[in-house]
Amino acid sequence: MAISKEQIAQRIAKELKNNTYVNLGIGIPTLVANFVPKGINVEFQSENGVLGMGPFPKENEIDPDMINAGKQTITTLPGAAIFDSTLSFAMIRGKHIGLTVLGAMEVSQSGDIANWKIPGKMVKGMGGAMDLVASADNIIVAMMHTNKKGKSKLLKKCSLPITGVKCVKKIVTNLAVIDVTPRGFLLLERAPGVSVEEIKSATQGKLIVKSQTPEMNI
Amino acid sequence: MINKQVNNIKEAVKGVKSGMTIMFGGFGLCGIPENSILQFSKMEIFRLTCISNNAGIDDFGLGLLLKRRQIKKMISSYVGENAEFEKQMLSGELEVDLIPQGTLAEKCRAGGAGIPAFYTPAGYGTEIQEDKEVRIYNGKPHILEEALSADFAFVKAWKGDPAGNLIFKGTARNFNPAMAMAGKITVAEVEEMLPAGEIHPNEVHLPGIFVQRIVLGKNYEKRIEQKTTI
Numbered sequence: 232m233a234i235s236k237e238q239i240a241q242r243i244a245k246e247l248k249n250n251t252y253v254n255l256g257i258g259i260p261t262l263v264a265n266f267v268p269k270g271i272n273v274e275f276q277s278e279n280g281v282l283g284m285g286p287f288p289k290e291n292e293i294d295p296d297m298i299n300a301g302k303q304t305i306t307t308l309p310g311a312a313i314f315d316s317t318l319s320f321a322m323i324r325g326k327h328i329g330l331t332v333l334g335a336m337e338v339s340q341s342g343d344i345a346n347w348k349i350p351g352k353m354v355k356g357m358g359g360a361m362d363l364v365a366s367a368d369n370i371i372v373a374m375m376h377t378n379k380k381g382k383s384k385l386l387k388k389c390s391l392p393i394t395g396v397k398c399v400k401k402i403v404t405n406l407a408v409i410d411v412t413p414r415g416f417l418l419l420e421r422a423p424g425v426s427v428e429e430i431k432s433a434t435q436g437k438l439i440v441k442s443q444t445p446e447m448n449i
Numbered sequence: 450m451i452n453k454q455v456n457n458i459k460e461a462v463k464g465v466k467s468g469m470t471i472m473f474g475g476f477g478l479c480g481i482p483e484n485s486i487l488q489f490s491k492m493e494i495f496r497l498t499c500i501s502n503n504a505g506i507d508d509f510g511l512g513l514l515l516k517r518r519q520i521k522k523m524i525s526s527y528v529g530e531n532a533e534f535e536k537q538m539l540s541g542e543l544e545v546d547l548i549p550q551g552t553l554a555e556k557c558r559a560g561g562a563g564i565p566a567f568y569t570p571a572g573y574g575t576e577i578q579e580d581k582e583v584r585i586y587n588g589k590p591h592i593l594e595e596a597l598s599a600d601f602a603f604v605k606a607w608k609g610d611p612a613g614n615l616i617f618k619g620t621a622r623n624f625n626p627a628m629a630m631a632g633k634i635t636v637a638e639v640e641e642m643l644p645a646g647e648i649h650p651n652e653v654h655l656p657g658i659f660v661q662r663i664v665l666g667k668n669y670e671k672r673i674e675q676k677t678t679i
Contacts, residue, residue, distance in 0.1 A: 315623060315624070
């Protein structure tokens with residue numbers, strides 16, 4: 232069976248490395264913070280200017296001057312730091328962030344990502360996504376394998392305006408864990424009970440399948 | 450000390466005219482110059498080019514100026530959350546220039562720091578790159594982005610003194626320091642005005658040299674866009 236958004240986040244959380252700085256995008260990526268494995272210490276950066284982001288506040292702790300990039304109210308943890316937007320993007324562009332987790336509308340087999348614009352329909356802007364994908368060495372995309380109409384989001388080539396070129400390294404969807412390699416999408420793991428055939432039919436881009444594809448351990 | 454304090458918001462916005470380019474600090478509704486925007490919404494100034502990371506919501510922040518059709522062009526990185534904005538943009542009434550957030554921040558900083566342009570990897574290979582010079586540094590393509598400046602910059606701080614020194618609170622800092630640097634005339638509104646000497650020089654977030662006018666604000670609403678609790 233396909234896994235839930237929470238389980239996608241849970242699977243991505245297994246990729247977190249000890250003592251690293253992590254930037255989480257809006258949507259499924261935000262949920263990753265709920266599943267940090269025991270013994271793994273990470274600090275979350277939010278592009279509006281905070282490092283060491285903590286959980287959402289209790290009702291009596293809400294501070295309108297403390298928000299994350301999704302404009303949600305937040306708290307900070309001991310050791311946190313606050314800074315302005317230029318310093319925040321210096322951290323991002325300067326490759327001081329170890330892992331970036333983003334949502335996407337489409338990913339191509341060469342690692343291009345599209346997540347900021349649907350011409351004629353949705354033009355909200357790219358926010359910090361273009362800066363993030365242009366500089367991060369380690370980008371994981373969290374998304375559903377297909378869109379609401381059932382069409383594949385893992386494509387040969389992106390059909391929407393792209394956010395960045397050849398930048399995505401790994402994709403975790405409701406069906407599979409996939410690495411982006413120079414030869415195409417490499418299937419690493421499948422969701423429990425989901426067959427390789429199902430994943431193949433939901434993937435428009437080139438999918439490389441090894442002789443054995445283990446189930447995700449979630 | 451050079452005294453930059455003005456008595457009220459009317460004095461603070463003096464000289465703002467139709468057709469000008471104006472920067473507004475803030476991220477979402479966090480750290481926006483509420484008093485200045487409200488004052489703008491009562492004035493007969495139109496055809497503004499506004500540089501701000503976001504465009505407010507329908508009934509607050511820059512949304513107030515959009516509703517009165519005071520804005521001709523918006524330069525931002527993210528403009529969701531505003532139906533009026535979307536309507537005016539899709540009808541072609543409102544010009545919109547979308548810029549990656551880090552590039553927008555750096556354009557402001559550069560504008561205030563005497564750097565006319567800089568290379569950044571953000572936007573390479575995308576629509577943003579169109580018509581821009583590309584150069585390879587360290588084996589990677591970068592695009593040339595030009596600095597921004599403005600006739601006026603309006604920023605919001607937590608504490609300030611008559612010298613214009615500012616301290617920001619929490620994530621309300623965001624774009625405020627960089628935009629303060631880039632304004633030909635920068636107006637800072639503050640929640641608390643302290644006598645000179647009360648802010649320790651070590652604790653100044655933005656030195657007063659970047660601020661031309663400082664005013665004590667009032668009645669801050671500080672609306673929250675996404676109230677989230679555990």
